[in-house]
Amino acid sequence: MRRRARRRSRPDPRWRDDRGRRLDRCGDAPVTRTPGSSASSRAGVGSRTAVITGAGTGIGAATARTLANSCSTLVLVGRRLAKLEEVTAEIAASHPDVNTHVMSVDATDVAAVEAFAAWASDALPSIDVLVNNAGSTQPAFSGGLQNVADVWESTIRGNLMSAVLVTEALLPQMTSPGGRVVITGSFAAQFGTGSIAYSAAKSALQTYVVGLTRTQGPRGITCNVVAPGYTGDTELVIGRISEERHARLIGGIAVGRAATSQEIANVIDFVASDGASFVTGQTITANGGVMFPG
Numbered sequence: 001m002r003r004r005a006r007r008r009s010r011p012d013p014r015w016r017d018d019r020g021r022r023l024d025r026c027g028d029a030p031v032t033r034t035p036g037s038s039a040s041s042r043a044g045v046g047s048r049t050a051v052i053t054g055a056g057t058g059i060g061a062a063t064a065r066t067l068a069n070s071c072s073t074l075v076l077v078g079r080r081l082a083k084l085e086e087v088t089a090e091i092a093a094s095h096p097d098v099n100t101h102v103m104s105v106d107a108t109d110v111a112a113v114e115a116f117a118a119w120a121s122d123a124l125p126s127i128d129v130l131v132n133n134a135g136s137t138q139p140a141f142s143g144g145l146q147n148v149a150d151v152w153e154s155t156i157r158g159n160l161m162s163a164v165l166v167t168e169a170l171l172p173q174m175t176s177p178g179g180r181v182v183i184t185g186s187f188a189a190q191f192g193t194g195s196i197a198y199s200a201a202k203s204a205l206q207t208y209v210v211g212l213t214r215t216q217g218p219r220g221i222t223c224n225v226v227a228p229g230y231t232g233d234t235e236l237v238i239g240r241i242s243e244e245r246h247a248r249l250i251g252g253i254a255v256g257r258a259a260t261s262q263e264i265a266n267v268i269d270f271v272a273s274d275g276a277s278f279v280t281g282q283t284i285t286a287n288g289g290v291m292f293p294g
Contacts, residue, residue, distance in 0.1 A: 156197065
């Protein structure tokens with residue numbers, strides 16, 4: 001049975017940005033809204049609500065644009081409000097009836113995530129789809145054991161704990177049955193490419209999802225990891241990969257090219273759909289047929 005819709009609170013009209021738009025406040029996290037009609041007026045489109053973290057660029061942005069085809073409400077979460085608003089503008093242009101909330105939230109900060117969850121509990125009837133895509137790049141090693149500790153802690157916090165905190169905070173609000181939790185992993189978990197810390201963090205996500213499946217399965221909520229391979233149009237890659245490394249990576253991919261963010265978003269879209277109702281506790285790899293690590 002789906003949760004009964006909660007009454008939405010009205011934002012304080014005194015809170016406006018420099019363009020005159022109203023703002024909600026979630027701690028220090030402003031929310032901007034694009035106008036939209038009610039879900040019931042969207043003929044042929046589901047009334048689902050989706051939350052996407054790391055939605056400002058790359059795979060997260062592509063996922064937000066794709067889920068706009070099947071959701072009536074999107075909540076775009078990230079640290080950089082300007083990037084999120086760019087994606088919101090694109091969605092508003094192509095899907096004017098989709099209600100979009102933009103949240104500036106540090107997914108590694110407990111207080112910020114708690115404030116976000118409190119806002120979501122008040123503003124959203126329930127959450128049908130949660131896509132945890134937020135992640136971080138690895139800080140540079142500079143030598144010394146303290147630096148090793150700092151790099152590992154930062155990498156684990158940005159790529160593992162961000163997903164754990166957001167998921168645990170929002171699970172009580174997930175639609176039951178029928179909710180979908182999707183976490184973006186990486187082929188690094190399988191092949192150990194890149195840094196050891198990053199690979200370990202992504203591998204831990206896969207184990208976390210297996211545990212989630214045991215606790216959330218009885219609620220009818222599926223939990224899966226989508227593990228992209230080398231995706232050439234993300235901030236993790238652009239300007240960070242040498243030509244030599246790029247050639248090495250491409251040489252190990254059966255299809256002979258990098259993925260696009262949209263191709264990964266298409267897989268996430270399926271895992272988040274009603275058609276994937278019997279898929280849970282899995283790591284779905286989308287790597288173009290990686291034959292050996294780059």
